[in-house]
Every structure is written in structure tokens, then in C-alpha cells.
Amino acid sequence: MLSERRLQVLRAIVQDYVGTEEPVGSKALTERHNLGVSPATVRNDMAALEEEGFIAQPHTSAGRIPTDKGYRLFVDKLAGVKPMTAPERRAIQNFLEGAVDLDDVVARTVRLLAQLTRQVAVVQYPSLTRSTVRHVELLSLAPARLMLVLITDTGRVEQRMVDCPAPFGEASLADLRARLNSRVAGRRFTDVPSLVEDLPEAFEAEDRGTVSTVLSTLLETLVEENEERLMIGGTANLTRFGHDFPLTIRPVLEALEEQVVLLKLLGEAKDPGVTVRIGHENAHEGLNSTSVVSVGYGSGGEAVAKLGVVGPTRMDYPGTMGAVRAVARYVGQILAES
Amino acid sequence: MLSERRLQVLRAIVQDYVGTEEPVGSKALTERHNLGVSPATVRNDMAALEEEGFIAQPHTSAGRIPTDKGYRLFVDKLAGVKPMTAPERRAIQNFLEGAVDLDDVVARTVRLLAQLTRQVAVVQYPSLTRSTVRHVELLSLAPARLMLVLITDTGRVEQRMVDCPAPFGEASLADLRARLNSRVAGRRFTDVPSLVEDLPEAFEAEDRGTVSTVLSTLLETLVEENEERLMIGGTANLTRFGHDFPLTIRPVLEALEEQVVLLKLLGEAKDPGVTVRIGHENAHEGLNSTSVVSVGYGSGGEAVAKLGVVGPTRMDYPGTMGAVRAVARYVGQILAES
DNA sequence: TCTGGCACTCGCACACGCAGAGTGCCAGGG
DNA sequence: CCCTGGCACTCTGCGTGTGCGAGTGCCAGA
Numbered sequence: 001m002l003s004e005r006r007l008q009v010l011r012a013i014v015q016d017y018v019g020t021e022e023p024v025g026s027k028a029l030t031e032r033h034n035l036g037v038s039p040a041t042v043r044n045d046m047a048a049l050e051e052e053g054f055i056a057q058p059h060t061s062a063g064r065i066p067t068d069k070g071y072r073l074f075v076d077k078l079a080g081v082k083p084m085t086a087p088e089r090r091a092i093q094n095f096l097e098g099a100v101d102l103d104d105v106v107a108r109t110v111r112l113l114a115q116l117t118r119q120v121a122v123v124q125y126p127s128l129t130r131s132t133v134r135h136v137e138l139l140s141l142a143p144a145r146l147m148l149v150l151i152t153d154t155g156r157v158e159q160r161m162v163d164c165p166a167p168f169g170e171a172s173l174a175d176l177r178a179r180l181n182s183r184v185a186g187r188r189f190t191d192v193p194s195l196v197e198d199l200p201e202a203f204e205a206e207d208r209g210t211v212s213t214v215l216s217t218l219l220e221t222l223v224e225e226n227e228e229r230l231m232i233g234g235t236a237n238l239t240r241f242g243h244d245f246p247l248t249i250r251p252v253l254e255a256l257e258e259q260v261v262l263l264k265l266l267g268e269a270k271d272p273g274v275t276v277r278i279g280h281e282n283a284h285e286g287l288n289s290t291s292v293v294s295v296g297y298g299s300g301g302e303a304v305a306k307l308g309v310v311g312p313t314r315m316d317y318p319g320t321m322g323a324v325r326a327v328a329r330y331v332g333q334i335l336a337e338s
Numbered sequence: 339m340l341s342e343r344r345l346q347v348l349r350a351i352v353q354d355y356v357g358t359e360e361p362v363g364s365k366a367l368t369e370r371h372n373l374g375v376s377p378a379t380v381r382n383d384m385a386a387l388e389e390e391g392f393i394a395q396p397h398t399s400a401g402r403i404p405t406d407k408g409y410r411l412f413v414d415k416l417a418g419v420k421p422m423t424a425p426e427r428r429a430i431q432n433f434l435e436g437a438v439d440l441d442d443v444v445a446r447t448v449r450l451l452a453q454l455t456r457q458v459a460v461v462q463y464p465s466l467t468r469s470t471v472r473h474v475e476l477l478s479l480a481p482a483r484l485m486l487v488l489i490t491d492t493g494r495v496e497q498r499m500v501d502c503p504a505p506f507g508e509a510s511l512a513d514l515r516a517r518l519n520s521r522v523a524g525r526r527f528t529d530v531p532s533l534v535e536d537l538p539e540a541f542e543a544e545d546r547g548t549v550s551t552v553l554s555t556l557l558e559t560l561v562e563e564n565e566e567r568l569m570i571g572g573t574a575n576l577t578r579f580g581h582d583f584p585l586t587i588r589p590v591l592e593a594l595e596e597q598v599v600l601l602k603l604l605g606e607a608k609d610p611g612v613t614v615r616i617g618h619e620n621a622h623e624g625l626n627s628t629s630v631v632s633v634g635y636g637s638g639g640e641a642v643a644k645l646g647v648v649g650p651t652r653m654d655y656p657g658t659m660g661a662v663r664a665v666a667r668y669v670g671q672i673l674a675e676s
Numbered sequence: 677t678c679t680g681g682c683a684c685t686c687g688c689a690c691a692c693g694c695a696g697a698g699t700g701c702c703a704g705g706g
Numbered sequence: 707c708c709c710t711g712g713c714a715c716t717c718t719g720c721g722t723g724t725g726c727g728a729g730t731g732c733c734a735g736a
Contacts, residue, residue, distance in 0.1 A: 023729090025728065025729050025730085026729075026730080027728080027729075028728095028729095037678070037679085038678070038679055038680075039679095039680095039729095040678075040679055040680070040681090040731095041677085041678055041679070043729090043730070043731075044677095044678090044731095046730090047730090047731080057729090057730090059685095059686065059687065060685060060686060060687090060729090060730075061684085061685050061686045061687075061728070061729050061730055062686080062687075062728080062729070062730090063728080063729070063730095134479065135477055135479060135485070137475055137477050137487065139473055139475050139489070141472065141473060147473070147489065149475070149487055149495070151477075151485065151497070157487070157495060157497045159439075159489070159495045160439075161439075233595055234595070235573060235591050235594075235595065236588055236591035236592040236595065238591070239587060239588040239591070249577060250574055250577040253573050253574035253576070253577070254574040256573075257571055257572070257573065257574065361698090363697065363698050363699085364698075364699080365697080365698075366697090366698095375709070375710090376709070376710055376711075377698095377710095377711095378709075378710055378711070378712090379708085379709055379710070381698090381699070381700075382700095382708095382709090384699090385699090385700080395698090395699085397716090397717060397718070398698090398699075398716060398717060399697075399698050399699055399715085399716045399717045399718080400697085400698070400699090400717075400718075401697080401698065401699095
């Protein structure tokens with residue numbers, strides 16, 4: 001186990017490196033933080049920390065920089081979450097309250113997060129599986145062609161075309177619409193399959209094919225749309241990455257364009273609180289030199305989606321975590337109100 | 339007026355510079371293109387071209403590079419649009435045909451354009467104003483709260499909440515729905531206002547307030563949604579920009595995040611054919627070192643939206659223009675079919 | 677266990693010199 | 707009149723060499 005002072009040294013190294021972006025040496029450390037010991041002692045501690053793999057030196061006779069393992073220790077043990085100040089909170093709230101619809105909420109959240117953290121922000125649209133149905137609408141576009149519209153309690157709208165096996169009369173349509181809504185309105189998506197199972201039986205034989213088709217389209221929508229959408233922003237902040245960044249930035253931009261990758265990234269965060277994945281902890285190798293800070297948010301007590309930021313491993317973890325947590329909280333409030 | 343040979347020299351300079359990304363000198367020019375004259379002669383021509391502002395040298399005793407004005411002349415007079423090859427056309431068609439809905443069409447188009455041109459692709463969603471109404475649906479969510487859903491012929495769906503001044507019965511709702519659809523279905527958005535003008539008069543006095551509210555919401559949707567959405571992709575291609583690119587890339591990324599800027603950019607292109615805006619011709623100064631190649635596309639003969647690419651001024655104009663034009667054409671076809 | 681001292685190691689910035697590419701200009705020839 | 711070959715000049719990029727400074731590791735002493 002590392003002594004208390006060595007942990008303090010590590011903390012100091014992380015803080016200084018995050019601030020200056022330059023390897024930090026023993027002398028500078030003792031000057032900027034009053035550790036109460038001399039540089040020589042700090043050097044010994046550094047040697048030990050390096051031995052354990054928490055810090056490394058880019059070249060012999062340069063200062064030390066934290067490794068992924070070092071950041072991990074820092075995040076887990078040495079740093080808390082820095083809460084937002086009262087004015088910041090107010091600003092967040094004001095900014096989000098101006099939103100007019102779900103798209104706008106998400107768009108504003110992305111911009112807000114990017115601005116607060118000065119990093120790349122990623123916000124997942126509220127997921128369908130955990131939300132509830134507000135309304136299902138069926139429109140007849142042609143004799144054997146329907147449009148299915150699904151409206152969720154988070155304000156999301158999904159539409160699907162349905163090609164019917166047989167023409168479907170207006171009366172049957174109205175009947176189906178009414179029955180469908182009385183069963184599923186207000187219910188959770190996960191409950192829908194069992195609730196509509198026996199619906200075709202209530203109809204004439206000639207209509208059953210169409211009813212089944214409509215239902216299976218509805219169920220498909222619930223599942224398929226779990227390839228959920230997300231929005232990203234603040235990519236201009238990537239330019240603050242580092243000096244050598246043509247090489248660093250490219251894979252990151254590529255990864256950010258792959259929605260699948262990002263969704264997996266956010267999905268991996270299982271904690272109820274803020275999750276941090278540092279450098280090589282990220283499965284996708286394009287993101288090996290980045291850290292991802294994410295958290296779930298939701299309209300009720302429960303998380304319906306995730307949001308987070310992607311930035312260099314050399315980031316201000318306490319501040320970023322604080323911002324992410326605060327934004328998630330207020331977005332949740334906004335969603336609950338609407 | 340410039341002599342024929344001088345134009346050839348300019349063309350050769352543009353082609354070589356685009357290929358090599360390095361200033362091109364008189365000797366290299368005569369070697370790579372058989373102009374039939376000596377380097378010395380070419381030097382004289384270059385001096386003249388520089389005098390006129392078509393080319394410039396980064397430093398004394400370096401080769402020449404084209405200026406924005408040089409590219410402009412090249413695009414206008416010296417180069418055509420390079421048509422896609424047959425296999426390329428087939429590939430485009432196949433790729434786009436797999437799309438399942440409008441979002442998917444746009445997403446695929448973006449990826450396709452980015453891949454073909456190796457640049458940043460921008461695709462505007464088919465605009466509302468020029469498309470026609472397929473269906474208007476009204477749903478009652480609460481006694482005095484309706485949801486208005488608008489479905490366009492391009493498959494786009496917009497929804498709006500409507501708070502009614504008075505409760506609105508199911509019968510009135512069905513009536514309004516029927517009347518509304520019989521008037522506007524299949525009609526152009528621009529025609530809608532005059533078509534629904536007198537609708538409230540057909541209703542009982544107590545319902546007129548609500549009907550008016552619904553109508554004005556509908557009209558608002560048409561106008562307001564002209565803050566149209568768009569999708570971008572291929573930002574990773576920005577890394578191919580140049581050597582000094584931290585400085586170049588930042589404002590570009592910033593500009594790309596401002597939807598307003600991009601929409602204005604695309605909107606400026608008035609030509610029926612492919613439009614090219616080179617370097618400083620772009621109003622937004624973050625894009626002063628980029629060129630924008632754009633074109634309108636549409637489901638019928640008429641353009642309902644724009645798409646294009648953003649890349650360095652040093653780009654392969656004929657190839658890019660060909661790719662943009664071809665993609666626009668096929669997207670139009672796909673939209674017409676669906 | 678901490679401290680001060682000391683020798684050592686690198687990386688970085690800067691200066692120098694050289695080779696190569698490109699230019700402008702000029703006088704001569706078709 | 708236009709083109710050509712030649713010539714002197716300019717500038718960039720690159721490889722080499724040197725000095726400085728920051729930082730380290732180790733050791734002896736408190």
C-alpha cells in the first residue's frame with residue numbers, strides 16, 4: 001500500500017499535469033504544493049510511484065506524467081466530484097428551460113455540456129424501452145397501406161409504414177386504433193408485447209392478417225429503435241487535444257462518427273453515478289488516448305438514457321464529473337416537467 | 339485576355355498542386371505535361387499569371403500555387419465535371435437503395451458523399467416548403483390538448499402540441515381531420531394557407547377558436563420548420579487538410595457545428611447545376627480556406643433541398659463536382675420512388 | 677526516514693553550412 | 707515578336723554540432 005504522502009504526490013502530479021500539459025518534476029512540485037518535504041524525498045516517492053505503474057516519464061530526465069492507472073487511482077481515491085457553483089447551476093437551468101421540444105432539449109444539452117467542459121459532448125436520446133407509450137396512431141394512406149405513429153411520454157415520435165396483406169376498412173382501423181390505445185396507453189414499452197398478444201382474435205378473420213402485421217411492426221419499432229439516436233457536439237474542442245494531434249485526432253473523429261461505437265461506450269457505464277473510463281479502458285482503440293465521463297439521466301427516478309463527454313485522458317476529472325452530473329440532473333428535471 | 343497556352347499552364351498548375359500538395363515549379367511542369375515549350379517560357383507565363391492574380395508563390399523562389407481566383411477560373415473555364423464511371427454509379431445506387439426510411443436515406447447519403455469525395459459531407463433534409471402534404475393527423479391527448487402530426491410526401495413527420503382554448507369533442511375532431519385532409523392532402527405547402535383560410539366558418543361557434551388554433555399551429559409548422567435540419571459526416575477527412583492544420587481545422591469544425599451557417603451556405607447556391615464557392619467567396623470567415631461544392635436535389639424535377647461537401651480549396655474539383663451531382667441525382671430517384 | 681549535494685543524462689533550441697529547387701533577367705536565334 | 711538557353715541569385719529544408727537547463731538517481735550524513 002502506498003503511504004499517504006505518496007498519494008498526495010500523485011494527486012499533485014495529476015493536478016499540475018492537467019493544468020500545464022507538461023511533465024512535472026520534483027522541484028516544481030515542492031514549490032507549487034506545500035508538501036512539507038524536499039524535492040529529494042519527492043523524487044524517491046516518484047520512483048516508487050513509477051515502479052507501481054502510476055506515473056511514467058516520456059524520456060529519461062524529463063518530468064513525470066500520470067499513466068492511465070495513475071488517473072484511475074486519482075479518480076477513485078484522491079478526488080471527489082467538484083460541485084457546480086450556484087451561478088453555474090442557475091445558468092444551466094436557464095439555458096435548458098428555453099427548449100421547445102425534445103430535439104431542442106437534446107441539442108441544448110449537447111451545446112451546454114460542450115461549453116461547460118470544453119470537450120466533446122455526447123447525448124443519447126431518451127430510450128424507448130424504458131419509457132411509456134402516450135399514444136399510438138394509425139393512418140390510412142392507401143387501401144392497403146397504413147402509417148403507424150408512436151408517441152412516447154418523453155415526446156419522441158416514431159413512424160413506420162405498414163403494408164397490409166389485405167385492404168383494411170376505416171371502421172376496422174378505428175376499432176384497432178381504439179383497442180390498441182386502451183391497452184397500451186400509459187404502459188411501459190417492455191409490457192407492450194404481452195398486452196397486445198391476443199388482439200387479433202377480436203377481429204374478423206379477414207382483418208386478422210393486417211392486425212398481426214401492424215402489431216409486429218409496432219413491436220419491431222420498440223426493439224429496432226434501440227439502435228438509438230444520439231447527438232454530438234463540441235468537436236472543435238478536439239483541437240485542444242495536444243501538440244501531436246493529427247495522429248491523435250483522426251481516430252477519435254472516426255470513432256465519433258460511428259454511432260454504434262458511441263452507444264456501446266455509453267452503454268457500458270452501469271453505475272448509478274458518474275462513470276469514468278480512462279484511456280485503454282475504452283474497448284475501441286481509436287479512443288485509447290481519451291477518457292469518457294458518462295452518466296445516466298431520466299425523467300423520473302430512473303435513467304432512460306445516457307450522456308457524457310469525451311476528452312483527453314489529461315482532463316480535469318473533478319470538474320468534468322461535476323458538470324456532467326449537474327447537466328444530467330437538470331435535463332432529467334426538464335423532461336419530467338414536459 | 340490570357341493566351342490559350344497560359345490557360346493550359348494554369349490548368350497544369352492546378353492539377354499538379356492538387357495532386358502533390360506542393361508548390362509547382364516551371365521545370366516540373368514541362369516534364370509532367372507536354373506543353374511543347376521550355377521552362378523559361380513557362381516562367382514568363384507564370385509571371386503573367388501571377389501579375390493577374392491567378393497564382394502566387396508562398397516564398398520567393400518557391401513554386402507557384404493557385405489563388406482562389408485561379409481556382410475560380412479553373413472551375414469556370416478550364417475543367418468540366420468528371421462523370422462517374424458505370425461501376426461507381428451502380429455502387430451509389432445499390433448503397434442508397436438499402437435505405438428504410440428518410441433518416442436512413444439522409445444518413446446513407448452523408449456517408450456515401452464523404453466516402454466518395456473524401457471530404458466533409460453535408461446533406462439537408464428535404465425541405466417542407468417545396469414538398470407536398472401527404473396527410474395531416476389530429477390526436478386528442480386530453481380534453482383540451484391535441485397533437486398535430488404532419489406527414490410529407492418525402493416521408494418526413496413533424497408533430498406539434500396544440501393547447502385548445504376550449505374542449506373539443508371527438509366528433510368535431512373527426513370532422514376537422516376529414517375536412518383538413520380533403521383540402522390539403524397532395525397539395526404543396528405553399529398553397530396550404532389559402533386553402534384552409536375559411537375552414538373555421540364551417541364549424542359551430544364554440545369550436546371555431548380551437549380550429550383556428552390548430553390551423554395557425556399548422557401554418558407555423560410550415561414556416562418555423564424552415565429552420566431545417568441537416569446531417570454532416572466525414573469530419574475525419576479534415577485531418578487530410580494540410581500540415582499546419584491545428585489553426586485551419588478549428589474554425590472549420592466550429593462552423594460545421596453551426597447549423598445556421600451551413601444552411602446559409604447551402605442556401606446561397608442558386609444555380610440549377612452544381613455550385614462551387616471557393617475560399618474567400620464563402621461569407622463565413624472560418625471557411626475562408628475551404629471550398630463548398632453543393633447542388634440541389636429533389637424527388638420530382640424540382641429541388642427540395644441541397645447537399646454538398648466542404649473541403650480544402652485545394653481539391654479535385656471535377657471529381658468532386660461529378661460525385662456530388664451523381665449522388666444528388668440518385669437520392670432524388672430514391673425519394674421519388676418511396 | 678528525510679535531506680542536501682553531486683554527477684550524469686537527455687531533450688531542446690539555436691547556429692551554421694550545404695545542397696537543391698526555383699526564380700528573374702538577358703542576350704541570342706528562329 | 708516570341709521562344710530559348712544560360713547565369714546569377716534567393717530561399718527553404720535538412721543534417722550536424724554545441725550549449726543550456728531541467729530533471730534524475732544515488733549517496734552520505736543528520
